[in-house]
Amino acid sequence: MEAINIFRSMQSCFGSPNLVSFLSVLPACANTGSLQYGKQIHGSTMRREWHMEARLQNSLIDMYAKCCKMNAASFVFDAMETKDDISWKNLIIGCIQNGVLRKAIGYFSRMRTSQVEPGEIIVRNLIAICPQLNCFKFGIELHCCCIKNGLLTLVSIGTAILKMYAYFEEIEMAQLLFSDLQHKDHITWSTMMSVYSHTKQAILALKIFNDMVIENVEVNEITLVCLLQACSLLRALELGRCTHGHLIKLGYNCNVFVISSLINFYCKLGILGKAEILFNTIQEKDLVCWSSMIHGYGINGHGEKAIRSFSAMLDQGLMPNEIVFISLLSACSRCGLLDEGWKWFNSMEEKFGVTPCLAHYACIVDLLGRKGKVERALEVIRTMPFKPDGSIWIALLSWCGTSDGDLKVAEIAAEKLVRIDQTG
Secondary structure: OHHHHHHHHHHHHHOOOOHHHHHHHHHHHHHHOOHHHHHHHHHHHOOOOOOOOHHHHHHHHHHHHHOOOHHHHHHHHHHOOOOOHHHHHHHHHHHHHOOOHHHHHHHHHHHHHOOOOOOHHHHHHHHHHHHHHOOHHHHHHHHHHHHHHOHHHOHHHHHHHHHHHHHOOOHHHHHHHHHHOOOOOHHHHHHHHHHHHHOOOHHHHHHHHHHHHHOOOOOOHHHHHHHHHHHHHHOOHHHHHHHHHHHHHOOOOOOHHHHHHHHHHHHHOOOHHHHHHHHHHOOOOOHHHHHHHHHHHHHOOOHHHHHHHHHHHHHOOOOOOHHHHHHHHHHHHHOOOHHHHHHHHHHHHHHHOOOOOHHHHHHHHHHHHHOOOHHHHHHHHHOOOOOOOHHHHHHHHHOOOOOHHHHHHHHHHHHHHHHHHHOO
16 A cells, blocks of 8 residues: 555645556555556546556556456457557456456467467466366367477476376376476476376376485475375385374474375374374364364274264364365265264255265265165255266165165166266
């Protein structure tokens, strides 16, 4: 606000401000969300001979975008006589920040048609929205654009494309890109390691870590989390313990994100006592931490402890999210706690404002099937607000026994699976 106050004082003392003054105050309006004052400045500039000056127009686009007025930003942009790379950048980034992602892609296409080449900021941000829009083909187009414009020499671009391929589980393309990248930082290495961890290729994840050590690459929290995930998959207790000691030496013993992964590791190897000790040493527990412990109790058959942990989390004033509820309902399902699972499932939206997703319904279907209530499970699937996928029908089918009712449900589930398979 200081820049705005200085601008007002200048107006009072010296009268009409010049272009430099306007260029100084507009970013202040943008960063403080001062829309009304920004509009006044816009109106004031219209009476100046330099009101179509590109730098001024670019600042106005940025101001309107940051004040969530994309229609006004687009109006200024469309009225510009000459659009430079900053004009396009301000508008496209504004679209992304305001959630109008398809418009951002549309403006990017117009930009390329206008023979203006995109810079690092535009491309990096567009790559990041490909997963949100499920636009793999557009991601490929951006990759090609980066090759053409030489942007792959930038670490940030290479890492962004790598993350995009990881999301779409295009492992071979991620591997090829990673091997071709001339410049890699610790984030790039950790991203490739997370690709392998996410796809349960633990040996390859460990190989990347070994290469990082050889190349003397800095280890960060993502590296440690991926390493622990690989240890969990391989049930490599000693390597996990070595990682535990290493992260303490690196000062990550107070990092809740890393410690939560360590809790997951010990829980998956059945060493609940160690997981509980770690959990209790965390002074400020976040949702990830609580979810890890709840999940850990569930996979080790301690459903009641999982529910008590969930209740303790609520007592701490934390509101559960989707992930916490998946951990809780999964624990109820594994341990056959039908009444508790049903109660918490029904309270999700009404009490906590969390809309159940496919994973939550899958837990309930599995729980009902486990308790021999396959017809009721089928009814849950039929009343879901979205189309069930193959995993839900497989879960239902796996619990169908030999009674007449079960056989009818099994036939329905099998038929649905065949249809899903036929439609690809």
